[in-house]
Amino acid sequence: MFIPFLYELRSRKVPVGATEAVALSKALLAGLHDSSLEGFYFVARALLVHDEKHLDAFDQAFAKHFQGIESQSLELTEQLLEWVREARQPDRVLTPEEKALLDQLDLETLEKLFQERLREQRERHDRGNKWVGTAGTSPFGNSGKTDREGFKVGEGAGLKSAVRKAGERAYKEYRDDLVLDTRQMQVALRKLRAFAREGAHDELDLDRTISETARNLGDLEVVLRPPRKSNTRVILLMDVGGSMDPFAHLVSRLFTAAKKATHFRELRTYYFHNCVYGRVYQHASFRDPIPLSQLFAETDRRYKLIVVGDALMAPWELMSVSGWSDDEGLEGVVHLMRLREHYPASCWLNPEPPSSWWQSTIDVIRKVFPMYPLTLEGLGDAVGQLTKAR
Amino acid sequence: MKAGAPVVTLQGMRFKGTESYLTSESLRSAVDCAVALQRPLLVKGEPGTGKTLLAEAIAKATGFQLLTWNVKSTTKAQDGLYVYDAVQRLHDSRFNDKDVRDIRQYIRLGPLGEAFAAPERRVLLIDEIDKADLEFPNDLLHEIDRMRFRVIETDEEVVAKVRPIVVITSNNEKDLPDAFLRRCVFHFIEFPDRDLMQRIVDVHHPELSDAMVDQALSVFYELRAFTRLRKRPSTSELIDWLAALKSAGISNVKLDAQLPFIGALLKREQDLMAFADQFGNRAPKRA
Numbered sequence: 035m036f037i038p039f040l041y042e043l044r045s046r047k048v049p050v051g052a053t054e055a056v057a058l059s060k061a062l063l064a065g066l067h068d069s070s071l072e073g074f075y076f077v078a079r080a081l082l083v084h085d086e087k088h089l090d091a092f093d094q095a096f097a098k099h100f101q102g103i104e105s106q107s108l109e110l111t112e113q114l115l116e117w118v119r120e121a122r123q124p125d126r127v128l129t130p131e132e133k134a135l136l137d138q139l140d141l142e143t144l145e146k147l148f149q150e151r152l153r154e155q156r157e158r159h160d161r162g163n164k165w166v167g168t169a170g171t172s173p174f175g176n177s178g179k180t181d182r183e184g185f186k187v188g189e190g191a192g193l194k195s196a197v198r199k200a201g202e203r204a205y206k207e208y209r210d211d212l213v214l215d216t217r218q219m220q221v222a223l224r225k226l227r228a229f230a231r232e233g234a235h236d237e238l239d240l241d242r243t244i245s246e247t248a249r250n251l252g253d254l255e256v257v258l259r260p261p262r263k264s265n266t267r268v269i270l271l272m273d274v275g276g277s278m279d280p281f282a283h284l285v286s287r288l289f290t291a292a293k294k295a296t297h298f299r300e301l302r303t304y305y306f307h308n309c310v311y312g313r314v315y316q317h318a319s320f321r322d323p324i325p326l327s328q329l330f331a332e333t334d335r336r337y338k339l340i341v342v343g344d345a346l347m348a349p350w351e352l353m354s355v356s357g358w359s360d361d362e363g364l365e366g367v368v369h370l371m372r373l374r375e376h377y378p379a380s381c382w383l384n385p386e387p388p389s390s391w392w393q394s395t396i397d398v399i400r401k402v403f404p405m406y407p408l409t410l411e412g413l414g415d416a417v418g419q420l421t422k423a424r
Numbered sequence: 425m426k427a428g429a430p431v432v433t434l435q436g437m438r439f440k441g442t443e444s445y446l447t448s449e450s451l452r453s454a455v456d457c458a459v460a461l462q463r464p465l466l467v468k469g470e471p472g473t474g475k476t477l478l479a480e481a482i483a484k485a486t487g488f489q490l491l492t493w494n495v496k497s498t499t500k501a502q503d504g505l506y507v508y509d510a511v512q513r514l515h516d517s518r519f520n521d522k523d524v525r526d527i528r529q530y531i532r533l534g535p536l537g538e539a540f541a542a543p544e545r546r547v548l549l550i551d552e553i554d555k556a557d558l559e560f561p562n563d564l565l566h567e568i569d570r571m572r573f574r575v576i577e578t579d580e581e582v583v584a585k586v587r588p589i590v591v592i593t594s595n596n597e598k599d600l601p602d603a604f605l606r607r608c609v610f611h612f613i614e615f616p617d618r619d620l621m622q623r624i625v626d627v628h629h630p631e632l633s634d635a636m637v638d639q640a641l642s643v644f645y646e647l648r649a650f651t652r653l654r655k656r657p658s659t660s661e662l663i664d665w666l667a668a669l670k671s672a673g674i675s676n677v678k679l680d681a682q683l684p685f686i687g688a689l690l691k692r693e694q695d696l697m698a699f700a701d702q703f704g705n706r707a708p709k710r711a
Binding site: 049051053054057060061064066067072073076077079080081083084085086089221238240243244247252253254256290 | 449458460461463468510517596611612
């Protein structure tokens with residue numbers, strides 16, 4: 035029966051309940067699965083999963099429940115796939131002797147060997163004959179040189195059965211705890227909106243039209259009102275250069291998403307390097323500085339501030355005075371505190387994973403700003419916090 | 425079920441796609457679930473994977489008439505049921521043109537209302553449900569569940585004689601509420617793999633040579649694997665691109681700076697720049 039499978043799904047945070055169980059049993063009663071495990075896989079997926087971010091968890095649960103593929107080895111595979119994908123080694127030609135050495139193994143032995151190798155392998159291998167890698171002659175890997183049977187690791191693996199399909203984890207890019215792409219970011223930012231009626235009166239207010247017309251003894255009196263429009267103002271403050279370089283791509287995606295989000299009434303973007311001192315810059319190349327005092331004068335507390343940065347720097351950068359005239363003789367951390375004070379709705383998005391947040395400067399900044407990881411989940415939490423703050 | 429036989433009942437009906445709409449097994453399974461369990465089918469996926477066309481294909485395969493409700497950012501749930509034109513009635517009352525006491529004249533059914541009121545089964549497409557306000561899907565829960573609603577002005581109830589097949593598409597611009605999701609059969613249309621894409625291309629451009637299609641697909645998938653793109657080209661762009669290549673009489677393509685009609689595949693300025701940046705320097709230098 036599939037009930038334990040539902041609990042397996044629940045343990046992986048796929049929200050399934052009685053409704054889904056009833057629907058699935060109805061579908062099975064109607065014979066929609068054609069009495070096959072593969073048919074069951076598709077029917078169950080259609081009925082139990084409601085969002086593509088759960089597809090990966092579903093596949094994992096399915097693989098575990100119906101064959102017991104170890105989740106651990108799957109994690110390892112992900113790393114392997116990286117190695118395989120990066121491979122750009124030119125192929126070599128095998129000698130007949132080498133070919134003869136490679137005896138044909140049957141699938142079961144291969145699979146067992148594969149699991150074993152996965153457990154043992156700890157580093158990248160190319161052109162070898164044992165480990166999982168590329169351009170090699172081991173039975174596992176990609177771009178291998180022989181026409182013998184083997185496991186192809188990575189894209190294009192022509193595996194057929196449902197359990198294998200589940201094991202491929204084709205949907206892992208849709209998980210919500212992974213780092214985001216532009217579209218997902220837009221969805222998350224969309225929640226950052228608040229409506230207000232402002233502007234030209236061009237929407238019919240039916241209720242007031244009726245009551246005004248009645249008051250007018252039946253002579254039509256049309257009342258118009260302004261339509262609802264978004265009233266959200268956002269300041270995006272981004273750390274660029276140095277330790278942020280590995281994340282430049284990610285930050286530029288967030289920037290694109292924010293720019294494209296049409297529901298902001300106003301979006302201001304500024305840049306800084308490592309730590310904010312008395313000024314922020316309008317260009318990523320540190321041109322056109324704006325003193326913080328001017329920024330504070332132009333924008334009030336209704337603006338929502340999103341700072342993006344890894345918060346990693348030498349401790350002295352946080353605690354020292356830069357010496358610019360508009361610095362007002364204050365340390366970096368004091369400027370951060372001023373920002374936080376001026377904008378009650380503010381947060382810090384950190385592309386570094388939370389596991390590394392114990393590092394000294396991150397830890398200090400965490401005490402100033404509420405900090406969230408730059409993942410879909412983190413962005414969602416940050417947006418939630420921003421909308422709550424008044 | 426025999427291929428091409430007209431479907432009268434839904435019992436045992438299986439969706440097989442149509443001549444011009446090719447499906448995968450998982451999609452067929454999801455459609456069958458939705459039809460058998462009489463639940464709305466929620467379809468998500470990358471733009472250009474044929475979400476909207478699915479409803480047309482279902483209508484064509486089942487022989488039922490298709491009703492389309494295009495959702496916009498200003499659409500309200502009420503619009504799908506019925507609209508009461510109060511302003512028209514007020515106007516008419518001033519000039520005594522019509523009998524304004526008959527309120528029915530001023531009530532127009534929306535697409536959902538029409539699908540309920542129709543004497544036979546309809547396929548109803550609610551297109552891009554995520555464009556509307558966040559509360560929109562919640563407002564439709566009861567109507568889609570019970571397949572009935574009450575017109576308050578006339579105190580009449582519109583009840584579906586036969587439950588329409590409801591297909592809902594979403595581009596993922598907003599999260600849909602859980603209560604709504606729980607009532608739907610969900611399908612995520614994956615981007616077609618090379619085999620399926622080959623078949624799709626064959627359906628649209630049967631006269632292209634195999635070698636040409638093969639080259640074009642290689643270029644297309646290589647381009648999609650290029651991670652610096654903001655918007656990756658999709659099926660419909662590939663079809664358009666092939667049409668352009670065909671009309672220009674080009675018979676072989678390869679991925680380099682001189683790729684013809686690149687504008688049909690890449691639509692963003694940054695993407696074109698990234699493309700030029702990546703492939704431009706590989707171009708042979710001519711004196």
